[in-house]
Amino acid sequence: MFVIGLLWVASFMGHIVCSASAGVNADSYLEEAGQIYSTIFHKYNEKVHPPDMFPNPLIVNVNATFMHIRDLDIMRQEMESIIDLQIKWRDKRLAWYPYQVSNISANISTVWSPNIAYTNIAVPAKPMFNPKVNIGSNGEITWRRRETIVTTCKTQLRNNTQVCMITLGFVGSDFPETFGNGTAFTVADRFGNHMWEILDYDVDRNDEDTNVAFILTVQKKYFENGGNMEGGNCSLALQYNPNSAYVINSSVFSVFLLFLGYYCLTSFL
Known part of the structure; x- marks a missing residue:
């Protein structure tokens, strides 16, 4: 009954255990999972910035994957796209000594998270699923997001080739945060678009590493008969x-x- 009670409490709080070592005892595994939740979240305040790097900036790594171009409006100078973000940081308040349970998951609302925003967005981003975070036993938190975004793009009216950026930055934080060396940008292997092809992509950041730009160079495709859509x-x-x-x-x-x-x-x- 004690084990069942722990599982019910964890489920009620919206927490789901993610993984464990193979061949573990189910009862002891559930008991350990319940103890982890009750221990690491005891007196945890999700409104308080992690103290790990203080007074130095907290390092946040963002791995962005460009999934799809839904529209590139030359006249409005806007690009609508789908992007995946994998955001990682460390909060030692959520670390534990693992025995069987190596990581857990939790609702994003239950942990502190960096306030990363698209700084060149034209309309609010639309999340495509309810995101959760994965918490490792070393306190590393992974937050996965997939969103539809509309960003501004300085298009050239009569050019076949356009250069568009998706820019990220930290907003509304009293504590310094920086993008780490693990921050990267790539295009999904299954990317495909009938109108646009990606010629190149790159990452640019400011000297303080507080803003990062994912740069896309795209070109309108040609018809099979040699004609251009432009x-x-x-x-x-x-x-x-x-x-x-x-x-x-x-x-x-x-x-x-x-x-x-x-x-x-x-x-x-």
């Missing part, structure tokens, strides 16, 4: 054939002209 030319040639004349409804013809005009405009842009 700056296309459109023309309409009408020829009357007296042997095969047709009466075209004016409303249908108007819709056709509107469609043709829209195609020309989008091809030019």
